[in-house]
Amino acid sequence: MNKSPYFAFTALSYRILHVVTVLAFLVIGFLADVYFGNVGAVLLSASIPLVLVFIDYFAFAGTSSQKQKNMQFLKSSCKGLGFFRSALKTDLLLKHFCLLFGYLGFILAEVIYFTDSEAFIDSLLVLLIYVPISELTLNITLILSRRISLSMVIQIAVCYICSMISTILLFMYSFLLPEHISDFTLVIIISFIIIQTISIIVAIVLYKDCVKGYISSFSDT
């Protein structure tokens, strides 16, 4: 067995890294908002996907490298494949929670140290819209990248970078509209419901294809 140059991937180490990231960003988001204000915190929060890219790179690079055939054992069994899919589903959820908690630090700081309700509602709404959009981006990117046979690590990197760009754009957009918060709220809530519905449908319909993309990438890389 060729040793991976990356540290050993285990489900536990992977989850510990995620939890550490969540907590770190909760604290950093909080402090950034207190000391640097909204813009600093927003940019910092938007960089969470970059950190997750590195975690995934170290976690999956060993598993998906050409010299590691361990996935074949799981793939040769339906139950093993089931475990893999279940783990993948959990990981996707975990990533969303990581992103969510990163923003929570920012929101907590807004609640405790600032009384600017408009800014708070703004950030909360942006957070609400961010989650389904990132989910949509994640799924669509996975499908598109499967079509052009990218490796798993690249797929994940691409979808995080897309998420990051969409986050920054959304925040920028939200800062432009603080004056008409009530109309904005209405529009945002309707948009949220529509996007959430679309993202759930896309996730349900295309999830299997995403998994196939992940699985094939193990043998493609």
Add this chain to the structure above:
Amino acid sequence: MDQNNVIEAKNINKKYKNFTLDIPEFKLPLGFATALIGENGAGKTTLLNILTGLRQDYTGSINYFGQYSEKDLDNKPEVKERIGYTGTDNYYLPSWTVGQIEDISSLIFSKFDNAKFKKLCNDLAIFGNANFDKHKKVSALSDGTKTKLMLAGVLARETDVLITDEPASPLDPLMRDKLCELIREYINSGENKSVFFSTHNISDMENVTDYAIIMEQGKIVEQGFVEDLKEKYIVVKGETADIEKARPHLYTMSQSNYGFEGVCLAENLDKLAGLDIVTETPSLFKISVSVMKKNSLIK
């Protein structure tokens, strides 16, 4: 679907940058040991990975056991339960112990026989002189022993078809002989058991091979029961003086100080009439090498 085939595939196509696997029709005969032969890069592993469902990025259709499609491989657990598979490299994690492999195999396969696994481990001398050691780590085993462990793992399952990629390569001659014995035992262990293995060790595996499929550059270039192939091809030996006359009719030819030796189609033997030649039945090795040479890019 022909009831005499365990797996049938149609129009299998997988494109790489400089290589295309293109198999219009594939049939794996039921109840026999089938060898998949071909030079490096011929597409053997890709074909095996497609048939076992490890690769899903191909076009074409596959029928398993006369009743399941390729989509059922993932959707119906009973299909994969009936297929045993081992790959070219060790697929157990190096940090696993033999005991953990047993536990994990029991967890992910329904019909895994723990007692049979232990017996196979002992029979194949995986622990040398010692008895079954569940604490032994995979990383502490040699390459050949890891292959033996994978074989023990897959043979401990109750399956109907065993698909194995290059099982003989890392094994010593004695173990290759034992492998032939295990394959024969597997086929004889029940009705409708079939084995499909790829190999470069044609001579060592010949005595267990019933049916042979020869691949070159992503295509099946020859296939048939070994006995039929041995009637289809014939080895011809002759004098140096007849080399040029014989050459056009031979598949392949090798020359020495004493004359030539080559393989030709038995139906073309009359074209060599008048030459001072001796004929003999070819081995599967000679047939395979001749067919591969005929179709190979190697000059």
